[in-house]
Amino acid sequence: MDSPDFPPPLLLLSLFLSLALTLSAAYSPTPPPPNDTHTLTLFRLQADTHAALLPNWTGHDACRSSWFGVRCSPSGRVTALVLPSLSLRGPLDPLSPLDQLRLLDLSGNRLNGTISPLTNCTNLKLLYLSGNDLSSNIPAEVSSLRRLLRLDLSDNNIHGPIPGDIGSLIRLLTLRLQNNLLSGEVPDFSASLINLKELNLTNNELFGQIPEPMMKKFGEKSFSGNAGLCGASPLPACSLVGSPPPIETVPSNPSSMPVTNIIRPGQKHPKSGLGPGSIAAIVLANCVALLVVTSFIVAYCYSRDSGGSHSKEGSEGKRRSSSVSERRVYANNAGPVDSDGTDVTDRSKLVFFERKNKFELEDLLRASAEMLGKGSLGTVYKAVLDDGSTVAVKRLKDANPCAREEFERYMDVIGRVKHLNVAKLRAYYYAREEKLLVYDYLPNGSLHSLLHGNRGPGRIPLDWTTRISLVLGAARGLAWIHEEYSDTKIPHGNIKSSNVLLDKNGAACISDFGLSLLLNPAHAIARLGGYRAPEQAETKRLSQMADVYSFGVLLLEVLTGRAPSQFPSPARPRGEEEEQALDLPKWVRSVVKEEWTAEVFDQELLRYKNIEEELVSMLHVGLACVVAQPEKRPTMAEVVKMIEDIRVEQSPLGEDYDESRNSLSPSLATTEDGLTGY
Template sequence: MLMGAHAAPRVRAPPPPPRKHATTTTLLLLSCMVMVVIVSSAAPAPDSDALLKFKASLSNAGALDTWDPSTSPCSVENGNWNGVICFEGNIWGLQLEDMDLSGDIDVDSLVPLRLLRTLSFMNNNFEGSIPDFKKLGALKSLYLSNNQLSGRIPDDAFAGMGSLKKLYLSNNKFTGTIPASLAALPRLLELRLEANQFVGALPNFLQKDLKLLNVSNNQLEGPIPEALISMGPTAFSGNKELCGKPLDSLCKSPTTSATPNVHPNKYSPLKVATAVIAFGIALGAIIVILMALIQRTKQQTPQSSYNQKSAEAAASLVDHDQCGSSSSSSSSPDRSSKRSHQEQAGKLSFVRDDRQKFDLQDLLRASAEVLGSGNFGSSYKALLMDGQAVVVKRFKQMNTVGREEFHEHMRRLGRLKHPNLLPLVAYYYRKEEKLLVFDHVKRGSLATHLHGKRSISQPALDWPKRLKIIQGVAKGLAYLHTELPSLTLPHGHLKSSNVLLDESLEPLLMDYALIPVVNPEHAHHIMVAYKSPEYSQHGRSISMKKTDVWTLGILILEVLTGKFPTNYLTQSSSNDWVNSIIRDQENSQLLFDKEIGATWTSKGEMLKLFKIGIACCEEDMEKRCDLKEIVEKIQDLKERDSHADQGHSINAGRHEVDV
């Protein structure tokens, strides 16, 4: 994603009060410094201030109670504010869907968010006329479907929004004609206007990249522009007065009010017959020429330019939403001709037979939302036309992997089946980048539940839930070690943000077994396994499966304490973080997360799990427990301990911990 960086406006301290009886210059300087500190600490960040002002314009905004002015909207430690999408610490978008919001959408309050690119207020209760969104000229996507917005949309409502690609206004109460400014948006990809009360003729949308248009169930009339015929009949159904292809209703020919007074010999039967014959001969000649040209083109080009362009555009799906335009292919015709037929056709390779098949063009036509950007690349949620939701992950750190090697490893991952693994559904190979497709999991990651701001509908993770999650993670990790014995690191990237939770809070491991296909120079910097003590101390290649045990130990301690392992993720070693956790045991109130709901009947089991986590984090790999032994101990844990095992010492081999 290429975006210009904008510096946040500086907070200027107010001038010091007038000097009355200051005795020394030092005293004056100290007072000024104190005022600067006070102002700096009290003044909210510009982004926070903008969002809080926006929230103030809303009604029934209980879902946004987590917007805490004392924290950052894009906090690494606390998680993003609810509904706020961040990228590299900046606010990228707002996804405030299904929150029962009403009131005014205060566009002016959002203007200071210069990196804001996507807004979604779908499935709420907003009423009245459409806000003046053209003040946010850099928006790429705007979703307003399923509200109560009404009235006529001004013709210039979207004038100047040259970056806008996706606009959803369906299922509202808009009236009047379709705004003419929509037809002038140069980068428009998707437009949904169905189920409103639009009248009049359809504008002539000439955007070459327009992939999706739906104007069904309105009151439109007149012929359908030729440029829109490819959209299919369902895009125009429910408009009784629309006519022409692709609908079955033919447009009526215009009739004249009077018969012209012509010379009786001007259109004699002989002249008419001659004209018809001449026209037929000319038309036949044109058809023959066109057929010859088409045949010649087919012989010279194995794939049509449309298919090649579609495949490249689909393979760069992420670029459409990140950079403002799809990345052009740098491959020469000779290089492109060497690609497999599957790549040229833009087809996904499916590794599971229990999923409905789709292709990259379906992903392009789908409603896409930015989920975030991690170490490997960007993730998108794509809602396909049939209602299926998938997540597309784009990887750029696999460029050195050969095609056959990549295909073989993906097929190997596709054969894995376990209730605690997020299954790979499909993949796409291209030399420059790779796409992996997974099922979408609604509840999000474990990291969000542990460190994010919770909504009312999202209960805290108590001890039984956390124990269930750790036991599921352990079982999934053990399965990987059993099914992938030849891999030095069957997972290699285990952390809380790579553990998803399904509807029943069953954990699903993701981003597993990727080390064989990730460029080594990138793996050293981005993968968790390379931050283990053995690598940071000795600088040697990871060659022991006990590194996965170490990452499991970090996860266990994070789940028990609720503390985010910042050093573990940002530096090359986590020893300091683990030692700080051990020191916290001196104060039992600091040892476990306050939301875990510890009781005297459960604390003994929690202490047992704490001991297991410490044993997993043994610095010396030779002294570190094997995964099989660790998994057995974790599975033996229970929600309650009838013995109330308290006051004992935890000796995990690394330290002796008195609790």
């Protein structure tokens, strides 16, 4: 009987290992879900190095611990991250694992790097990254964000072409790429992005012809500020020579490569004619002739003046000096008035802090102007330039002794400020007898005018929600200043309601930051009109803790509806003036001490229901800021946190926002556009 054939040992071993691997794969547990808390922690370690901007980001679970700005799904995945205007720094790379993210609002920070890491977040619907320092280009992988409704990458340093892959984002409603360094031609998205309602490509370096369907749908305003673009009027007409040259195959030998002149719109055609040597000879001859004529004219004028009466030199010199020091840059609405006596070396150019939206000093001097008012450091004018844009110009009157080097150093401190709740200096001009600061014009006035203007019948009261929004925006701006300059302890020095301006969307901007640097510290206390802390009577110095006191007075002003110099005595009937005035904090304390707390609040606020707890909580914040001892006052970062806690507790952000119609950001202070003021 033959023995059975058994498989060789090696084959048995292979079958065993295969079966083991199969069983292992079949019964292996499912991998754990991504740890979003760990992801956010890594982001915070890079973006908030001092652990001061996100103080409640502690604990082992971001969702259960209700981290600030974080919203989660019932399953514990992060679906929204809303952290605008916090001065966060660093790259976006740590956020790449947040694949369940629907909303990301990091506008108005100082984030850098590229947006490529976010292309992994394929569930994103709302992406707001405006006002950062992002660079590189827009990756083609942006097409993976197929659920995207709104994309805002404006006010960054993004360069390169606009990728045609954006055309695959068929749900897109808003595309904002303005104020970058984008180049190349404008892609035609008209057929693919049929839902696109808003397109802004202004102030880039785009060139070529705008696709006719795009121009027809969005208009010239969506493409302005790109000198190389052409198309229908009012843009320059396009020509064949303005089109990019066709792609052609050239031999590898550089000497045999064809010479191609690429002429973009606005450039002149090359002309044949005189050679370089002939042109140089003609120019040189003209220059010599002009020099000779100029010399004769100067000699004649000098001899005529020297032959005149020398007895008038003293009085004429005084009058000339007076006219220089008293000359006005703008005379009513008739435009600028220049004067004789300006040193040619002082005719410096405007110094801009960004490459975008530049103009010449002559453009500013030609602008029609209107005086808006006089502040503690100078007069502010509204100037309308020839291109229709409007700027605010502050003509400084108290900084004339400041030397150029010192002045420019202070301007650098002010000019590098980048926060949506701090007015941004756009440009400055220095001359010995003239110093100008240029800001974007903000048409919505100040918190002071909204609080105190036109009180009485027919006035539209400033509602509670708007007041707390403006206060929170101002607090965030001041907290950012204190954090940014924590080492040098540079204060604002002039906090008051007239220096809280409103941008076109109604968000608060603190203006006049840094101007106190132009004055002697002792003089600054006397000349600046901000609300003064009690210790300043002795120290004669500005400080960040004095800023906290001033902000507390501002908060009490918002709650009471009374300017710091307008309030009745608590010991007298309402409406009867006190013989000896108290300051606003003392008046509020005295009323609260007498348990007449309801008498403190603005009558316009008492008509709102169910806000009593919010009013009292906000009053406690204001009183904490105005304690007499500077060391017992909270920091501005702590003040921001206290105000945010009141808002989050009483009026949380809605969970079911309308993604297709709501504003660009659900944050309390609108982060839609960059904020600047004066």
